[in-house]
Amino acid sequence: MTTEATLPSTSASPTTRQVWTRTRGVLLGLVLLLVGAVVIAVIQSDARHGRLDPRSADPYGSRAVAELLADRGVSTRVVTTLDEARTAAGPDTTLLVSEPDLLTERQQTQLHAATDASGGRTILVAPGSWSVERLAPGVIADPATSLDSTLSPDCNLPAARRAGSADTGGIRYTALQVGADECYPSERLATLVRIPAASEGGDTVVIGAPDILFNDRLDEQGNASLALQLLGSRPHLVWYLPSLSDSTAAGTEGERGFLDLLPSGWLWGTLQLFIAAALAALWRARRLGPLVPENLPVAIRASETVEGRARLYRKANARDRAAAALRSTTRTRLASLVGVPVAQAHAPEALLPALSAHLHGDGQSLHALLFGPPPSDDAALITLADQLDALEREVRRP
Amino acid sequence: MALTGRTALLAAVGSLPVGIWEPSLTGLLAVNVPLALACACDFTLAAPVRHLRLTRSGDTSARLGEQADVTLTITNPSRRLLRAHLRDAWPPSSWQPGTESAAARHRLTVPAGERRRITTRLRPTRRGDRQADRVTIRSYGPLGLFARQGTHRVPWTVRVLPPFTSRKHLPSKLARLRELDGRTSVLTRGEGTEFDSLRDYVPGDDTRSIDWRATARQTAVAVRTWRPERDRHILLVLDTGRTSAGRVGDAPRLDASMDAALLLAALASRAGDRVDLLAYDRRVRALVQGRAAGDVLPSLVNALATLEPELVETDSRGLTATALRTAPRRSLIVLLTTLDAAPVEEGLFPVLARLTQRHTVLLASVADPHIARMATARGDADAIYESAAAAQAQNERHRTAEQLRRHGVTVVDATPGELAPTLADAYLALKAAGRL
Numbered sequence: 001m002t003t004e005a006t007l008p009s010t011s012a013s014p015t016t017r018q019v020w021t022r023t024r025g026v027l028l029g030l031v032l033l034l035v036g037a038v039v040i041a042v043i044q045s046d047a048r049h050g051r052l053d054p055r056s057a058d059p060y061g062s063r064a065v066a067e068l069l070a071d072r073g074v075s076t077r078v079v080t081t082l083d084e085a086r087t088a089a090g091p092d093t094t095l096l097v098s099e100p101d102l103l104t105e106r107q108q109t110q111l112h113a114a115t116d117a118s119g120g121r122t123i124l125v126a127p128g129s130w131s132v133e134r135l136a137p138g139v140i141a142d143p144a145t146s147l148d149s150t151l152s153p154d155c156n157l158p159a160a161r162r163a164g165s166a167d168t169g170g171i172r173y174t175a176l177q178v179g180a181d182e183c184y185p186s187e188r189l190a191t192l193v194r195i196p197a198a199s200e201g202g203d204t205v206v207i208g209a210p211d212i213l214f215n216d217r218l219d220e221q222g223n224a225s226l227a228l229q230l231l232g233s234r235p236h237l238v239w240y241l242p243s244l245s246d247s248t249a250a251g252t253e254g255e256r257g258f259l260d261l262l263p264s265g266w267l268w269g270t271l272q273l274f275i276a277a278a279l280a281a282l283w284r285a286r287r288l289g290p291l292v293p294e295n296l297p298v299a300i301r302a303s304e305t306v307e308g309r310a311r312l313y314r315k316a317n318a319r320d321r322a323a324a325a326l327r328s329t330t331r332t333r334l335a336s337l338v339g340v341p342v343a344q345a346h347a348p349e350a351l352l353p354a355l356s357a358h359l360h361g362d363g364q365s366l367h368a369l370l371f372g373p374p375p376s377d378d379a380a381l382i383t384l385a386d387q388l389d390a391l392e393r394e395v396r397r398p
Numbered sequence: 399m400a401l402t403g404r405t406a407l408l409a410a411v412g413s414l415p416v417g418i419w420e421p422s423l424t425g426l427l428a429v430n431v432p433l434a435l436a437c438a439c440d441f442t443l444a445a446p447v448r449h450l451r452l453t454r455s456g457d458t459s460a461r462l463g464e465q466a467d468v469t470l471t472i473t474n475p476s477r478r479l480l481r482a483h484l485r486d487a488w489p490p491s492s493w494q495p496g497t498e499s500a501a502a503r504h505r506l507t508v509p510a511g512e513r514r515r516i517t518t519r520l521r522p523t524r525r526g527d528r529q530a531d532r533v534t535i536r537s538y539g540p541l542g543l544f545a546r547q548g549t550h551r552v553p554w555t556v557r558v559l560p561p562f563t564s565r566k567h568l569p570s571k572l573a574r575l576r577e578l579d580g581r582t583s584v585l586t587r588g589e590g591t592e593f594d595s596l597r598d599y600v601p602g603d604d605t606r607s608i609d610w611r612a613t614a615r616q617t618a619v620a621v622r623t624w625r626p627e628r629d630r631h632i633l634l635v636l637d638t639g640r641t642s643a644g645r646v647g648d649a650p651r652l653d654a655s656m657d658a659a660l661l662l663a664a665l666a667s668r669a670g671d672r673v674d675l676l677a678y679d680r681r682v683r684a685l686v687q688g689r690a691a692g693d694v695l696p697s698l699v700n701a702l703a704t705l706e707p708e709l710v711e712t713d714s715r716g717l718t719a720t721a722l723r724t725a726p727r728r729s730l731i732v733l734l735t736t737l738d739a740a741p742v743e744e745g746l747f748p749v750l751a752r753l754t755q756r757h758t759v760l761l762a763s764v765a766d767p768h769i770a771r772m773a774t775a776r777g778d779a780d781a782i783y784e785s786a787a788a789a790q791a792q793n794e795r796h797r798t799a800e801q802l803r804r805h806g807v808t809v810v811d812a813t814p815g816e817l818a819p820t821l822a823d824a825y826l827a828l829k830a831a832g833r834l
Contacts, residue, residue, distance in 0.1 A: 007451040007473070012532055013548035015448070268425060269417025275430065276409035283401040288503070289534030289549060294489040297524065298709060302644030302651060303768045310772070310787035314780060322786030329773070329789040332796075378779040385782050 052098040052125065052210055054078060054239050059216040065227050066239075068218075074232045080243040082107050088238040091119035091201060094231055095238045098210070100127035100135055102242040108134040119202040121233055125210045126170055136204045138177035139193055146172050146186030149211065150221055155183035157194060159229035163222035168192050170209025184208075205230055319381050320374035327370055330388045334370075337395050358395060366391075399441070400536055400545040408433055408543070433543075440539025445480035445510075447535045447548030454530070454554045456517070459703075462561040466520045468554055470533065472506065473513040480508040481538045486518040487531035492556075494521050506535075522558040525653070526704050530554040559703045560653070564661040564818030571665050571822045578830050596620045628670040630834040631729035632825075633757075634659045635721050638705060639679040639712030641736035644766075646814050651764040652707045654814035655734035658762060661818040662732060662825055663698050667691045669829065675701060676724050678717045679708045687724060714745035718752055730758045730834050732821070737763040737811055739794045742802070754806050758833055761802055762810040762821045765795070770813075 014022065050056025054066035054076050066076045079085050082103070089095050095115055097103075103111065112135050115122040124132070129141035149169040153160035160166075160183040172189035175182050182190035191208030207230075212223040231237055259267065313322050328346065335345030338358045344350040348371050355366055369391060375381045412429035420428060451473040460466035474480045484504045493501050504516045522528055532549040539545065596612050599619035612620040636642075636659060642652040663673045673694050677684035684701040686694070712735070721731055731753055736742065753759050772788035775781035799809040808828065812820040828834055 007453065009448075010452050010533075010550040010552050011448045011450075011548060012551045013448060263421075265417040265421040268421040269413045272413035272416040272426060272429060273410060275426075276406050276413065279401055279409050280403070280406035283403055283406050286400040286547070288483060288485040288536060288547075289487050289532060292487050292489050292531040294491060297650070297706060298643050300644050301768075302646045302764075302766045303772070304644075306766075306769055306772065306787050306791045307784070309790065310780075310784040313783040313787055318783075321790075322783055325786040325790040325793065326782075328793060332793075378782075381782050382776075382779060385776060385785065389776065 052213060053241060057215065059214065061215050062213045062239075064215045064218045065213050065224075065231065066237075068224065068228055069232050069237060072228065072232055074235060074237050076237045076239055078239045078241060080241050081246045082111060082242075085111060085238065085240040086114040088236075089114045089118035089120055089122075090236075092234050093118070093120040093236045093238055094123060094234045095120060095240060096123045096125065096231065097127075097135070097240045097242070098125050099242050100124050100131045103131065105134065107242075107246075111135065112137075115204070116198050116202070119197070119199040121202065121230075122197075122204045123230060124204065124206045125213070126208060127206060128171070132173065132206060136193075136195060136206055138175060138180070138195055139206055140174045140176065142172040142174065142189050144172070145170055146189075146191055146208065148186060149209070151184040151186055151191060153183050154185055155181055155190075157181040157183050157192075159226060160184065160192065163226035163229060166222045166226045167211035167217055167220060168208055168226075170207075170211070172208060173206055317378075319376075319378070323374045323381060323384055326385055326388055330392055331370055333392060334395055337392075355395070400547045401437075402538070402542055402545060404541075405433065405437060405543045436541055437544040440541045440544035441546065442539075443478065444537045444539040444544070444546045445474060445476050445478040445482075445508075447482075447537050447546050447550075449476055450474060450480070450535065450550065451513075452533060452550050452552045454552050456554075457556060458554075459557040459559055460520070460522065461559050462522060462525055464521075466522070466556045466558075467517050468520065468530070468556065469515050469517050470552065471513055471515050472508055472535075474508040474510060477510045479510060479540075480506070482506045482508075483536045483538075484516065485534045486516075487534065488518070488520060489528055489531065491524045492520045492522050492528045494523060497521075520556060522556070525558050525560055525702075526706065528556045528558060557700070557703050559699045560656050560660065562657060562660045562699065564657045565664065567661060567819045567822065568664055571661070571819070571826065572668055574826055575665065575669050575829075578826060594623045596622055624832065630671045630829075631725060631727055632662070632666050632671050632673045632732065632834075633721060633725040633729050634663065634673065634675045634732045635717065635734065636675070636677040636684075636702075636705070637679065637712050637717070637733070637735035638677050638683050638707055639741075640707070640709050641712070641738060641741055643707035643709060646764055646766045646768070649814070650707050651736070651814075652705065654764045654817055655762070656702050656705070657814075658818040658821045659732070659734055660695070660698060660702070661822050664695055665822050665825065667694045671834070673698070674724060676721060677701075677705055678712070678720055680710050680713045680716065682720060683708075685724070712741065712745060714749050718749040722752065722756075725757060728756055728758075730760060730825070730828065732825075733759060733761045735761065735763060737761075737765075737795045737798050737802075737809070739798050742798050747801070747805075750802075750805050750807065758808075758828065759806070760808045760810065760821075760824060760828065762812075762817060762824075763795075764817055765811050765813050767813045 050058050050061045052060070052062050054062045055078065057063045069076055077088065079088060085095060097111070100108070108131055124135055127135055127141070129143065132139050132141045146169040149167050150165055151169050152165040153163070166184065168184040168191040169186055170191060172186055172191055173193045174189055175193045175195055177195050179196050181194040183192040184190060193206045194203055196203050211217045212227045218224050218227065312318070331345045331351060332342060334355060335342055335351055338354045340351050340354050348367060351370070352366055369387055375384050409430070412433065416425040416429055419425065453471045454468060455471070456468040457466035470486055484506050485502050486504065487502060490498060501519060506514060506516060508514045520528065530553060532551050534547065534549045536545045536547045596609060597620065599608060599621050603621050607621045609620050609622045636652070636655055638652060642650060642655065644651050646654060659675065663675070666673050670691070674688070675684065675686040675698055676682065684705055686697050686701045689697050725731060735746070750759070769788045769791055772784045773792060775785045795811065799811055802809050808824055810817070810821050810824050
């Protein structure tokens with residue numbers, strides 16, 4: 001064991017300490033990022049958290065109104081679904097819809113049908129033009145909002161007269177219905193409209209802005225008075241906060257999805273199979289060591305330039321050059337075969353007589369073949385090459 | 399850390415009980431928690447990889463085309479049995495293509511406190527140094543569900559030497575050399591000859607070689623004979639510039655030049671000549687100088703092993719200057735370079751005179767058999783144009799060679815298979831003629 005102990009460690013894997021040293025910076029950064037994100041989210045969302053919620057004590061919550069109403073014997077109940085809101089509607093109930101614009105078209109129609117016949121009061125807080133025409137038919141919203149926030153009543157509605165000026169400035173409405181009260185006008189268009197409902201004793205109140213319900217605005221102007229009078233006219237107040245979890249928003253009631261129809265055994269079995277697939281992926285993804293890099297040698301073929309030149313000849317149809325090269329080579333070889341010095345191989349007067357003597361042949365055709373004009377087309381070039389080969393073979397023949 | 403296929407298989411089989419008996423989160427946990435526990439157990443019981451001790455031994459060099467065995471000794475100092483897969487990683491060119499994963503991977507079992515040896519067999523496909531990369535070991539637990547994985551660095555270098563395939567020509571060339579040594583005596587006195595003996599005049603001998611003083615002492619006319627001098631100096635100059643990178647057949651020109659240089663060096667060192675080597679492109683890539691006859695070939699092979707062509711234009715002026723510095727006394731300078739017209743005319747010609755002034759210059763160049771095949775191509779127009787281009791290239795080579803010969807340079811232009819024997823023949827011819 002002593003010899004093994006003296007061997008130096010060759011391990012290249014990082015130790016736990018090294019892994020910690022390397023990753024702690026990144027981890028610290030991630031933690032800081034997360035903390036920063038949470039802090040920013042808290043700061044940012046603080047202003048809008050629990051907006052118009054009667055349980056929220058935030059500046060834009062409405063707990064103050066609810067507490068004041070409770071002191072006066074009005075019970076406040078918060079509902080978040082349309083079904084609850086519809087069942088709660090009744091002659092002794094005030095239904096406050098805090099964000100009418102969040103309701104879908106279908107929900108708005110259903111809600112209006114329920115409230116119109118209930119005989120209670122419905123308060124719509126700042127509905128936009130497309131929701132007001134469904135929730136309060138006969139009222140039209142003006143696209144331009146009022147410039148001022150604080151307005152004076154200027155109407156015969158007793159609640160408004162008692163309250164005096166209030167922060168209702170926001171969306172402005174026109175009531176077409178006879179018997180409607182139009183209050184707090186801004187440039188002739190009202191920001192608070194009360195219209196009587198079809199049923200006896202019921203009415204609908206549309207307010208252009210939610211400011212009078214906010215905790216931190218309640219003590220200004222006649223906000224508190226107006227809010228308490230509008231909301232406290234019936235012994236029960238139902239505060240409807242539309243939510244996304246409301247199943248009626250989807251409009252697919254009664255239908256069941258594919259997953260609901262599947263037996264749960266298949267679902268859970270498939271989930272387990274997915275886990276197995278993930279494990280298999282991890283098994284296959286882990287390599288037994290990384291790839292080994294290596295510098296590759298350059299791979300250039302030495303004959304590349306010659307091939308390139310051949311293609312250039314072909315492209316330019318350089319038959320003259322090609323023929324000259326072929327003839328020159330043949331002349332050089334023939335010269336050495338018939339005993340003419342290589343230096344004189346390209347001179348007709350030196351080469352041709354020696355060649356004719358060797359072949360006992362016709363000097364004229366040899367001249368045309370070895371020193372003639374360039375061929376006129378590719379076929380002639382091929383023929384020339386073949387003839388040169390034939391001539392060389394003949395000379396070589398003993 | 400690594401999973402095994404067994405883990406994934408068990409998880410897949412687990413989908414049956416989950417789906418049939420207990421399709422709920424409980425069922426899912428009932429299958430996966432024991433599996434995770436078994437994996438954790440396996441991980442704990444696997445022999446630790448970090449504490450293994452690894453050492454190497456074995457071959458440090460091999461000729462290209464032969465194999466080298468490198469042995470890895472793994473000692474397991476822990477108290478647990480090591481069952482492992484091991485990968486001894488080397489660069490890809492250490493093996494024939496396709497056999498790498500089989501050759502590098504080993505299965506291994508080392509009982510606690512013992513050691514085992516495994517042998518990795520390399521069959522390199524390229525010249526040069528091959529350095530061992532890391533050794534990766536995956537140590538499995540007793541259940542075979544989970545494994546520890548770690549790497550070790552155990553450095554080792556195997557030098558892959560040039561194949562020296564032309565050594566098959568060496569016996570015949572040596573026979574020629576012995577013939578030359580024993581028999582040849584030349585009548586002309588040159589710079590590379592020394593006095594051999596006196597013999598009787600026979601008609602046909604050069605009358606200038608008659609030794610009148612010896613003739614006066616005896617009745618017959620005597621002539622002096624000379625024989626090639628031994629102990630000459632040969633400088634092999636390898637051009638490793640861009641022209642040496644071109645591939646002829648499957649290997650760069652440089653490899654063919656090396657092969658020829660090695661044969662010539664082997665021959666010359668047996669002939670009693672001193673051989674030096676210089677490899678140069680824009681700077682000295684290798685220099686072997688002043689080695690004893692018995693040592694010259696191994697040191698040349700060693701120096702050439704790591705030489706690679708560089709994609710730069712050779713600096714002929716620098717090459718000449720370095721060659722002249724390396725060979726101060728009269729010697730045979732063997733230039734293993736190209737015969738391409740442009741590099742020779744622009745680079746070599748202007749400085750050639752400085753070399754030929756004092757030294758005998760032999761220029762060897764690798765010809766491309768593909769161009770020779772192209773030159774004889776016939777048939778369609780494409781083939782004729784190829785043939786014409788090849789003929790043009792050959793003409794240019796011949797012209798360059800002719801110009802070099804006029805400058806007094808001996809030129810050897812041969813295909814890779816022929817270059818080494820042809821160069822050796824040229825050397826023997828020069829030696830026989832007493833021109834060394």
